Amino acid sequence: MLRQGVSTRPARAGQACRGRPVPFSGSRLRSSTACGAAEVAEAPAAAPAAPQGLGDLPNVVSVLRARGLVQEITAAEELEAAAGAGRLSVYCGFDPTADSLHLGNLLGIVVLAWFQRCGHEPVALLGGATGRVGDPSGRSTERPVLSEEQIEGNVSAIGALLRSVLLRNSPPGAPPVRVLNNLDWFGPMSFLAFLREVGKFARVGTMMAKDSVRTRMESEQGISFTEFTYQLLQGYDFVHLCREHGVRVQIGGSDQWGNITAGTDLIRRLLGGEGKEPPACYGLTFPLLVDSEGRKFGKSVGGAIWLSAERLSPYKFYQYLFQVTDADVIKLLKMLTFLPLSEVDALQAAMGQPGYVPNTAQRRLAEEVTRFVHGEEGLAQAIKATEALKPGAATQLDAATLETVAGDAPSAALPRAAVEGALLADVMATVKLQPSKSAARKLIKGGGVYLNNAKVGEELYKLAPADLIDGRMLLLAAGKKNKMLIRIQD
Template sequence: MLLQQRLASRPARAAGSRRGRPLPFQGSRLVSHVAAAAAEVAEAPAASTSAPLAGLDGRPNIVSLLRARGLIQEVTNTEELERAAAAGRLSVYCGFDPTADSLHLGNLLGIVVLAWFQRCGHEPVALLGGATGRVGDPSGRSTERPVLSEEQIEHNVTSIGNLLRGILVRNSPPDAPAVRVLNNLDWFGSMGFLTFLREVGKFARVGTMMAKDSVRTRMESEQGISFTEFTYQLLQGYDFVHLCREHGVRVQIGGSDQWGNITAGTDLIRRLLGGEDKEAPACYGLTFPLLVDSEGRKFGKSVGGAIWLAAERLSPYKFYQYLFQVTDADVVKLLKMLTFLPLPEVEALEAAMRAPGYVPNTAQKRLAEEVTRFVHGEEGLAQALKATEALKPGAATQLDAATLEEVAGDAPSASLPRASVAGAPLADVMVAIKLQPSKSAARKLIKGGGVYLNNAKVVEELYVVRPEDLIDGRLLLVAAGKKNKMLVRIVD
């Protein structure tokens, strides 16, 4: 599913170039002017001769909106989906396999697209792969995934479910359709192998399954593909069948590597829910592009590992810093794809970047703020901004233990026994942590006003560190000049 997105082997459809306008949002928060947003979509040039269809209650049509923001790779039937989105509320789902106990930045696209559907009046469904996570998706993989224990899978399902509920529910506009989070183990757990073969396998065609890019690529590799992974597309396909039949879900979204699995689902719906005497429900698949930078490298990975969405895995401060440091070549695309800012505002930022007097990283700051707020909420954003301010040269931020722990990975640190700090001259401490070469040099710097303790300037040359200077009784931030900072941890 979404945890390991790859580039789709199929090119984007020509209709993907059509432009539209989104609803006007203030960051991740809905504001008024719905009619104005709908007018913007109607004025956008279309690839066909007909004007873009309006959405529900005067809102933009979701297909036009996603296309305008670069969030469509392929659609099973673009015009039909647009008409269906204009005619009434759709239920749309995106799947997340529990290969870890958190999602990462690459998975955020699926959450954002679900949120856009919701904001256009449609019902979002997040599907946890409690069953499919036990099999492993071969899409975009050159080797088979390692098998996780039952306990680890259950832990991951719980963690990802809580994360998805937190993000999607917190960012739901007033009166929007409610978010549903389901687990496919609920219907696969009680289904026996023979039942699956009779009810699902009978309708699958091996030639079609082998023609899927994810399967063909693995079959041509040295390792090959196991029968377990070969059947994954049937499991995901049946998810769509079950959700359509039992919950009225008619749209599946996913990363570009999921195209084969999604079309397997639409094909199974036609075969299982249709027949000579009845017509199958009209269902659709939509994929969005892989999140890559201007050089084709995947976003969501860094030297230290994945850019996780869970605060327990990666602090809001470090998440914010990753986004703040994206290049000018990538920031506009990410503003369109990962935020809910109106496109005219994004285009204004893009124009400002080329204008004289532009303050560097203004666009990056807006990107980092909007995405951090969406993922971690206002409290998480405030925490990230406070920690960012604390490490600025000459910062006057009032520090606390939580803020210092946030910046611990971005500032050099040292550990000293309590007896070597509390009651000791600050100059001695600076030498002990190698912030100055000698006590005389440290005293000279203090006398000249160049030393800061917890962001407060020290003016006494012979200043002695007091117990109350220790933040939470265990931390100090000492700076020699405005840039050279050291975090001191007190050990007993």
Template sequence: MTYQPKSDFLRIIIERGFLADCTDLQGLDERLLQGPVTCYIGYDATAQSLHVGHLLNVMLLRWWQKTGNRPITLMGGGTTKVGDPSFRSDERPLLGPEQIDANIAGMQKVFDRYLDYDTAGKTPAAQMMNNAEWLDGLNYLDFLRDIGRHFSVNRMLSFESVKSRLDREQSLSFLEFNYMILQAYDFLELNRRHGCLLQMGGSDQWGNIVNGIDLTRRVLETEIFGLTTPLLTTSDGRKMGKSQGGAVWLNADMLSPYEFWQFWRNTTDADVGRFLKLYTELPVAECDRLGALQGSEINEGKIILAREVTTLLHGADAAAAAEATAREVFEKGGTGDDLPTLTLSAGDIGDGISIVQLITRSGLAGSGKEAKRLISEGGARLNDAGLSDAGLMVTAADLAEPIKLSAGKKRHALVVLAD
């Protein structure tokens, strides 16, 4: 990078590793130096909670506001009815209005933890908006005439998100093809209504962001910007935000603070420094120091990472409770009340349920094959005792008291029988 930004926001995010691409880095920097700027990131309401994969861009919005600018969280109440086809192999299931509204309410709980929506605050207040406000009432013929004429199908087909789908000879419906036009229109409307000058998002959204910039320039003759963050993978190649038990949700009613804390505590050694810069507000020098620790000392960095990230999302008390539970489980051999728990009924068990099923259903393994491998390699334990028989059957009588399953030294779950 030859140009060295002077604005607080760009200097911070570049130093911490947030920047993948920007349509005009110098132009955006110069505009930021003139005073507060409004930006947005869009979120389709496809689930009742955001997950860890969203957290990078939530932190980006937090830094945006902390450096004196106004963030907009744009909820896709309209676009969720269509579904983003980007880098998907199939069409998203269509959701009804009631489910979309419920999902938006669930997602707002996370934004409330990271952003300040208080108009009396020290920084420009964050705003949550819903693109259904302008998309639901569109007249189709007027929209085609006024907006559709600015889009080249040839160019839309060249975007990697579409091209990869077609190259695999997988269907792309006309409904989904409209998605990128609607998202581009969001940027136009936010600029027209609220003076929004920047859209940010993951690098998989680059094509959609550029579409919005081109459309706004053509219709309003306004100079606006786009900025993307890298698509994160862990050092061992896994997509960030996925665990062996599935998505790492951010709402406490979908994933306990303890499980969230434990996800970060299990970070691979090589990722500690990088994740501290991205997901906490610790000074960069401290992140580098912790990330450079070797051997067992790197565990200090992992515990601090888990503590800081959990504190931001769930609060200091929840983070301290999770850390105390982990210490009880790992150092004292206890069971811990906040461990992830699989609750079974007598009907679930019948005459017996296999230990492989229990390991899989408790989230300690992603499949039966993985559970069997865990057992055969000596990585599984039952009530802290080595487990070597993949054919073991567990009965209701065995569950008169909760049992503790372990995968390696760090991951544990309880199995209990419902009353």
């Protein structure tokens, strides 16, 4: 049955518009792409595609278990057997609650990538429709309602991010990545059609028994009908993807278990019955990303650890990972990277040995995850910025690198006339890097002042235009750690 499902999938996908319910005339929803125009991001074709039998590739379920990426599976033995018998299509959904995903969402992307590396087809589903409803899972209050324009903008931004990360990390010859939007099938569907075709098969008792619903119903605020029906929408996503695109596996965080089982239940009811055997479909959840004290990763004092470079620079992303504790770093190396477990075990063993260089494991974690999310260019930018702020660094500086670290070092702005030709000691006192001009001169004389990471030995050193990085910045240091970025204003 698996081979038949794979071989006929393109034909079904091409017929996705047939049999759709007539749109409700008052609906404000609109499809963001033409019907049936699924986006396909082709993986590099430097090597032949994985054979139907998956050849010598490892079983993805075994891989995920070994790395701590399995919480629950609807039928574990069956899924493991299916994963070894032929190619599966697997999807993970991402609702557009913001214009970027964050570190907590990264596990879903990593698990999709593991399925692809093991010969299976990854599908990233954008919640263009479900994002308009709001998932109550893991929340004690109703989600804020976003405008249509915000949702459309978020869908576009998250879609671009998913394509970038998944395509860039696709191994040669791997199955292609597909990015779909559930607004394409919910947009044209009328409310009456949804009640008739989906609601008829849902059981209110089962829906109320879901943890996310029961918890909210017992709260003072309760739960709205809108969020109560979210599990039906996500459940129907699985039905549609199975029927029209041959998708047989849904993955998600452990808080999605109720929504995922709602989907497998709907598949049995809608695609089975009357002597017809429903397709064998499976759900798999992975643990939420938490630290050794049970706190969610991906949050910091400054807010979420975003995956988009526009929201958080690769440097800051790298630094967050570099600063994780020894208690968490090995678990994160297993869950967030693709390093062989033997290499992770070697790092763990080295941490307890004399001569271990502190943060070696953290550096490897930061490098691997930053490369996965931001590519080689982003990693190079992060490393260069990190080196620029190291005590006594000899890194060649440029304005772009300094802009990257601007939020992590004190900064000041001065007119060009107050810098060019001025004594370095005077500028240091002006920006409060030293309490007085005499203190600054004394520090310079003692060899404790650095200009653009180069030690200054002349007590009465005057700043020249050539000292300005790209004509607009200076990096001053009083000692090796007390640094300040000076922006030049014209």
